[in-house]
Each structure stands twice: as structure tokens, then as C-alpha cells.
Amino acid sequence: MDFGAVIKSGTAAIAWIAMAAFSSVAQAAGDTAQAPESASVGITDLAIFKLEKKSFTLGLAYAQVTYKTTHANAIGNTQITDNGAPSPIIELSSSEKILKSWPLSNGRAIIGWDVTASASFFDTHDQLVNSAFRGQDIGTDVKGGYIGVAPALFLKMGPLYPGRDIYWKVGYGIGPGIFKGSGTAQFNTPQGTVINNVGSSSAVFAIYNAASWQFQVDHWYFDIMGKWLQAQDGKHTSLESYGFGLAYRFSW
Amino acid sequence: MLLRKAMMMGKWRKHLCTGFIAASAICSGIAAAAPQNGIGTYVGLISATEGGSGSNGLSLGMDAQFAINDNWSLAPYLMVSDERDSASRTVADALVGLQVRRWFGDWFVGAHVFEHDRIVSGNGNVQSSAYGTAPGVLAGFEYASGWGAEVQTDSFESTNTSGIRRNAVRLHLTYRWH
Numbered sequence: 001m002d003f004g005a006v007i008k009s010g011t012a013a014i015a016w017i018a019m020a021a022f023s024s025v026a027q028a029a030g031d032t033a034q035a036p037e038s039a040s041v042g043i044t045d046l047a048i049f050k051l052e053k054k055s056f057t058l059g060l061a062y063a064q065v066t067y068k069t070t071h072a073n074a075i076g077n078t079q080i081t082d083n084g085a086p087s088p089i090i091e092l093s094s095s096e097k098i099l100k101s102w103p104l105s106n107g108r109a110i111i112g113w114d115v116t117a118s119a120s121f122f123d124t125h126d127q128l129v130n131s132a133f134r135g136q137d138i139g140t141d142v143k144g145g146y147i148g149v150a151p152a153l154f155l156k157m158g159p160l161y162p163g164r165d166i167y168w169k170v171g172y173g174i175g176p177g178i179f180k181g182s183g184t185a186q187f188n189t190p191q192g193t194v195i196n197n198v199g200s201s202s203a204v205f206a207i208y209n210a211a212s213w214q215f216q217v218d219h220w221y222f223d224i225m226g227k228w229l230q231a232q233d234g235k236h237t238s239l240e241s242y243g244f245g246l247a248y249r250f251s252w
Numbered sequence: 253m254l255l256r257k258a259m260m261m262g263k264w265r266k267h268l269c270t271g272f273i274a275a276s277a278i279c280s281g282i283a284a285a286a287p288q289n290g291i292g293t294y295v296g297l298i299s300a301t302e303g304g305s306g307s308n309g310l311s312l313g314m315d316a317q318f319a320i321n322d323n324w325s326l327a328p329y330l331m332v333s334d335e336r337d338s339a340s341r342t343v344a345d346a347l348v349g350l351q352v353r354r355w356f357g358d359w360f361v362g363a364h365v366f367e368h369d370r371i372v373s374g375n376g377n378v379q380s381s382a383y384g385t386a387p388g389v390l391a392g393f394e395y396a397s398g399w400g401a402e403v404q405t406d407s408f409e410s411t412n413t414s415g416i417r418r419n420a421v422r423l424h425l426t427y428r429w430h
Binding site for chain 1: 287291
């Protein structure tokens, strides 16, 4: 699954449409740039737009995690999932920085960036055999965890209602990660199906990708998220996690 | 790309969309309020075609609309459908997207892009999952009371399985909390 490419193209498309819509705003702003009242509106809008400070986020997600890897003599790769399970949301984020900002009728829309480090654990024990999505428990199991750090580009709009800290934010980031996973998985080979040990007990470097769609209400976040790690182990090992969750952000 | 996909839509779907867009154009002269911020909900019907077979069902969604000015708004949304196809299989399509709306009084036309995952299940098993990014168009109206309606089309080709191409039309009753 090339989700990275999918997300990149999606983010580009969203950014393109947003830019097209905002171009009319920029034109209108240019037409009235000399008007004193437009300047005061802009200052007010900036004052009510809330940028997040450095923060630590804790929450609970429901996500489906799928581990994929290859093996010598195997036909194709093996995929083993958890069929969806609760998992923690543990994130450390930098403050948000503005790259570009536009006025809205209420508040602002900004394209900005931040850096988020994320950590989680996984326990995949359902082998994808006949289904594209739902695995079967055949006795195989891969457990592990990861840490990823990703500078992310985001689009954020709000507040939705005057006087309320309600924002929508979508973003995508890519950066380095550390991945560790080991266990057993089933492979298809010319001689039939075999179960082999996979992964290693030591951590390996990985490329970490993270995409999120957030609805923020005060310090609470409803988050739809996708995370992908491509381990640089020479075996095309990867981990994919898709889910949604609720989290609380502690900022300072 | 959009035009090519639009041409693949069924005849009645094209008529439905044309009617909606024409109606919105006619009503564009009607003076009315600007788009308003708020949380919106969608309840309606969906009709889709994929690989020569059709499926019909319910479509639900919610969005958060952010007015840019009196003429434009952005509405990030979540949407899900529960459909049955001609082989009595269950088709579910989940969308995470962003609408851009151009307003003419209470009426709007627009475009959207979305990330989706379409799942077909039958006999107690998930048979296929197709996902990717795709565009679509929409039209509708919203009154100051919060009530409205919209028609939304989407069309995608799966990025994980070649040959899967799906076109869908959704007709929604909407309500927005201003």
C-alpha cells in the first residue's frame, strides 16, 4: 500500500483548492488594503486566532495496526493485523508556526508547521489470509513499538464560533522514526505456507509518516489519524496504523 | 480528469446534477444571507456504480463550515454510507474531505476532494478494500433556519487495486447549527 503517495496527493489537492478559494480573498483584501477599517478587522482576527503552544497530548485511540514484511523464498509479503484495538495517544508537539495566513469571516485560516513526536505500541495477532481487511488468529503474533518525529505542514481554520476555541486542522508530516517489532508470521512459499520468525529484538531506523484530521474544542481533540513506518531493514518491513481517537492537550 | 469521470456517470445522474446547478443559477439573483459558520449534519440517500453493478443505501455525514467571505466557504467533512449491491453484499464507503463552496445567496455550487476507504463485505467477510484520493462536485442550498439540501457526486479510481472505478451520487437533507 502506497499510502504515503495517497496522502501527499490528497494534501496537495486540498492545498490547491484552498489556495484557489483564498485567492479571491487575497484579491478582495488587495482592493481594500487602504481602508482603515480592514486593517482593524485584520488585527482583531489575528488576536482571536489561537496558535497552540508547546504541548503534551494524552488520549485514547481505536486503530487498526497492520505489520507487513517479506522473507527469503516467500511469495509476496505477509500481513498481520490486530483487527482494530484501543491504543494510547502519546504526543509531544512544538508550538505552531504560521507560514501563510488569510482572514475568514470569523477568525483566520493559516498554513503553518509544527513538529510532533509520537510513540505507541502494537500487538498484531490476526493473519490476513482470505480477507483484505480482517485477519484470522492462526497462532502468529508480532509485537513491538515505535517512536516517530515528524515536521508537519498543516491547514488550520477557526474559530468556528465567535468566542469559542473550536478549530479544524489537517496536516501531514514525514520524518525519522525508530521501529522495533518481532514475532512470527505466516508466508506463502512455492512449497506451501510456512511460519517463520520475523523482525528483530533490536530497534531499526524507519521513515515515519503521519497524517491527521483534527477537530479541536478547547484542549480536547477528536483526531482521525494515519501513521506509517517503513523500517530500513532491507526486508520491506512496514507498519500501518489507521484510526480515530480523543485526546487532551496539556500546553505550556 | 473531472470531465472524463463526469461523462462516465449515468444519464439520470447527469440530469440530477444539471437540474440542481441550473436551479442554483436561477436562484443566484435572490438576495439572501452570506454563508454562516457552524456544525452541519447530513442525512440522505446514495446511489453508486462500480464495475457495472450498482448499489444503493443511506448516507450520513457531518461538517464544520467556515465562511471565508459573503461568497465563499470551506467545509471539512466526514461522511459514511451503508449500501447494498445487486449481489446482496454490503458496501460501506467512508470519506474524509474538504468542500469549497461558492455561494449565490442561499444557494451554492462547489467542489470537494476527499480521502476514502470503500469496503465490500459479504458472507461475514470483508472481500475488498479500495482507497485513495478523489474529487467531486456538489450543489445545494441552506436557509437561515439552518435547514438545507445538497447533492454531491464523487468518483474515484482505487489506488491500491487497479480496475476499480466507482461513481456515486448522494442526496442529503442538511441542518446546520449557527
